[in-house]
Amino acid sequence: MNNKKLQAKDFITIGIFTALLFVIEFACGMLGFIHPYIVASYVILIPLLGAVPMMLFYTKIEKFGMITIMSVLIAIIMFVTGMGYLGAPLIIISGLVADIIAGMGRYKKSKNIMFSYGVFCFWICANYFPVVVTADSYRKNLLDGGYSKQYCDNLFRAINSKTISVLLALCFVFGCIGAFVGRAAVKKHFEKAGIA
Amino acid sequence: MQTIIDIKDATYKYKGARNNSLMGVSMQVKKGETILLCGASGSGKTTLIRLINGLIPHYYNGELQGSICVKEKDVSKTPLYNLAGTVGTVFQNPRSQFFSVDTDGEIVFGPENIGIAPKEILKRKDNIIEQMKLNKLMGRNLFELSGGQKQRIACASVAALLPEIILLDEPSSNLDLQSISELGKITRKWKEQGKTVIISEHRLWYVKDFVDRVIYMKDGVIANEWAGERFKKLGEKEIRKLKLRPLLLNEKFSNILCFKSGQKSFKRMEETDSIILKDFYFSYKRKPYIFRKKKFTQSDGEHLNLCVQNLAIPKGKIIGVIGSNGMGKSTFLRCICGLEKDCTGVIKTDGMVYKGRARIPVSYMVMQDVNHQLFTDSVKEEVLLSMKEKDEERCYCILESLGLLEYKDTHPMALSGGQKQRVAIASAVAAGASLLLFDEPTSGLDYSHMEKVGDLLKQLAAMGKTVLVSTHDPELIERCCEYLLCVNNGKVEYV
């Protein structure tokens, strides 16, 4: 029972929580359709909302690899849904680092979990990667493709290679805040109900 | 005969639980025996099943003492996957126990896992399809099947592993009468094939004829044991005393529930004070309109899943709603409480006419899975949430009347199933709904809990609420229903 290696039931748990997280991401993505600027607020929305399932997830398995595998799954799903593979390294590395940080606190210390989740939230920036990394050529392509200059300006005002570091920082900060919120939700509901 | 399961002095406590779930249980099972486990919920039946299939101690955390041997293997030292080919388990909830999305994949899932050659698997699959007559279910999406059909696929999936021991953990909980007798046939066939079968069950009528031994559990110990023949002859009184459901299906109800003949033993509708449902038409199958949603009328005829032109429901009474699965019971309830927007029926009561969204506050449905309708973090909050003007006095009053006052600060999810149901009812009362709908409130309940639900419904009726309860449970109907509505192919009639 106290096997340190991940077992079949852990993989199932990982799958379930990945599905939940992705559903939340997708819901936020739908909001992004309302206006391009909302796309930029992913870095706030997703860390906060995603924290609820994630904080429960942290209490569920407590074995090394849980977050790494989740990040691999997210990378695959992102790729499949057309977000490209450029973000994959970022997603997987942040997942791995998050795993290590949480592992150092044996998946129990709240400080470690907070930082771990903050780092994990970097994956959200992968949403912007295709635009940022290829920003210049992308913009040129858009203009060549006949998109109006105004639209391009609109798009790139919010997202360019300078803002990516800001976005990463925002992800981290809101990840940490989200960790608090999520933990509060877990305490309020799941611990009180005896699950987790 | 050879002993295949040997449990010696097993005591078990779940992690975080206050009491032991099992206390010093010893039991031997011989190869080829068929055993029925009965007893109230919480008496340790499920825990015993989990001991045999190895989920305890390999999956659930807790403290285990004693030894369990299955086919001379110590379960606690045998990894679960080594038990997979020996012990198969059919679980209670048909919704959560399948891994695949399609029926074919589900049947071959087990054998594939334990690495059996593909040719052999396909042979087994064909055999099982033939045996269980599953032809019609093949190539379907599991999410589209009814509970009974899912449960048959679950049985097939377990059988495909060719286990010597098959465990069934309250398999009939979510099924209608027809599916239950179907399940009985499958189990009987397993017995004939010489498999060792252990069934944990509340409903005794479909298993009593072929079990070899009956074990009665109470508070974590084996309290009594009978040979199958003896058990069958137990009188009604003794069964009642054990708090078990009856051995025989009351014929009056089984006939009605299976639509054999219309015995008229229920009160006929008199034109007294009543709630009138008018023009409730609904269909899931839309005619090919793409952009414009079409309102349904009677002229849609055959297409309709629900067709109620004019129906009077006596006020302040309990009305049972029966009918096989897929005949439109749930649709009927959903339309009444306004969940199906496209159903444009009108509710008339007390000289008021409710249309469209106005219907929602009139009625309230307690869903089959109550978990979906509990939102807050305490029972009190849950009730207050339903009130337009937050009135703590009244909230306590309601809780008091439903016996929930001592749990007012507990998280709804920490309560037992029956208590959750009462919380949902409390919020319905708080919302001021006068028409309460129940979707299978007693599925999977033992006799005494069923009795409690029955009493609760009576209490609601006494408070002046009109209660519509959709059910497969003949004992519940006998206990509390004064009128009986039968839903057949979308048509609703009094029996």
Place this chain on the structure above:
Amino acid sequence: MTVRLDPRTKLYMIFVVSAVVMMSATNSLLWALRIVVTILPIAFLIMEKYYASALRFLILYVTALGITFTCLSEKSTGFFMAFLLGYCSIIVQFLPAMITAWYVLRTTKIDEFICVMQKMHMPDGITISLAVVMRFFPTIKEEYTSIRDAMKMREIMLGTGNVIKMVEYRIIPLMFSCVNIGDELSAAAITRGLGEKVKRTSVVELKMKVYDYLLVILFSVVLIVYVVFRNVK
């Protein structure tokens, strides 16, 4: 006529389409290819009898494409135009990948999927988890529908209370259900031997047929053309 594609072909389709949507089309040849790789999955959806979703995708795509092209010819200015154009270009850009993903998700059985992943020597952990993700989307949908119904009945709706509560009432019950279902699902899967050390077998016979090869060649050509154009420029 039904053409059932090999799951590997489907995965390759996803790979190519996802790569293609990342690169913008700059001339009519590239646009044509892009449209081809969008129409193909829609055609397959129709072949697999998912008429409604195929039609919806088709309408959405054609409309967006139409608007993009007509607006592009004029010099589009103004807030509304930029707005509309923004929508449509996002749709035109990413919808192909969505359609393909939808098609593959809908028509690939979990069994086939696991088999392919094993053939590609993916670690078991990732295979199992991904299979669960695939199985769990419909479950989440089912559960969420019930929860929304329950909210409707109690007249808890967006806009009637504070936002945090609205989100809480949706996410928390959903998570309770999912955790419960997950527990039962794992128990059922494990007692049927999931996670066994023995190599898993599969009754799925993977066989590339003629049209599989044709499709792979077609999609490879598309990919090559895109890569070449991109780098030549």
